[in-house]
Amino acid sequence: MKRVFLQFYYLPPHSLLTPYYAVQNGFSSVLEDCKQAGEVMWIEYNIASTIQETLKLQGEFKLPAKADEVFVSCWLYTQLYLVYLWALKYPEITFIVGGPTVRAAPPILLFNLPENMVFNKGLAEEIFNRKPNPTTWRIEPLPKKDLLPMYTFYISGTCYWEQSGKRCSFCNYSSEDKREFDLDTLRKYAIPGTVYLWSPSFSPSDIKSILPKLPYTDTYNYFLFIRGGIGEMKAVQETLPRVTKPENLTWYLGVEFPSKRILDNMSKGVTLDSLIETINTISSFGCKIILSHISRWPDLKERDLEDASYFVDRVNIENVLHRFKPLFIKTSSNLEKEIKGTSISYGPFFIGYVPTLTSEQEELNKKVIRIFKDKERVVSDCSYIKDLYAY
């Protein structure tokens, strides 16, 4: 029996930091098991701005290696679709698919998968019938050497906000993954690059207990997600003075839309002022911050734009990048009950809707981005990129 384990990496098309390879090291917790059972391969995944172009770049759906069983870790819906196309093209091979698209935010199946494509909704450890062990995490260098990678180190699989029953309305993330992690293992086996500290959202207690204990050297930087709630703000204020190299941290913070009305409607649990204070504290320590804004809302009001102006006038400029991406209504999110639009599916996988906007709403949404640009904020505007929801 020949087995292959495939992990993707790609050059993000709209890189927000220094160019890097995004590495989806889904088999890191079982890397040695995979090597003993078969061959572990990286596969370069070239992302274009539409799914058709993306798939064309994959060399007409050619599978990088033949085997009886191919295990794939899928983090993007377009990758899931690619595996589906492989399963149709290679009926003699069984494809076992895991990763976040299968475990934490699975698409709705419109029709049956081919018999040779199966989902592993459990952890990678289940392939080997063993329990998770935080000391087995490993990462191998990529075939590419010209750019540094950003790779994932597991911190938490659950979102503490979702677990408290207050999930953000646009989100469909749900996972019960409660593995342990071991910072000594990271210290021993990290490779140069950026370590993406994987947690859907660092809680205030994660911020306080983990960040001061990270190994800080010149060879690796860290990337993490947070909300901008009052708890996070206090944790950041208390913790950053204890971090030896705060400039090695890049924070990704979901602003979503800086208006009291929209933040309240989406159960984000943050206020404009807690957002502003969190951002300004992080920025004052020399950390980098990427602020994620959702654009292309179908129901903006003038008072939302007034709040956006209030926000822009108060957030620091230094080390802050504002990234706009289009609203995508995911299946099983609370927003799905409120807004509908054009449905999007890839083969058997239905993933959600793109909202329909009136011309007046189109204009209001563009005005929001102009507010940021006119005040000379650094803006990365991806609001009109097709298929952005796919990666």
Ligand code: SF4
């Ligand atoms: S958007 Fe982030 S913070 Fe909100 S529920 Fe989803 S994972 Fe949690």
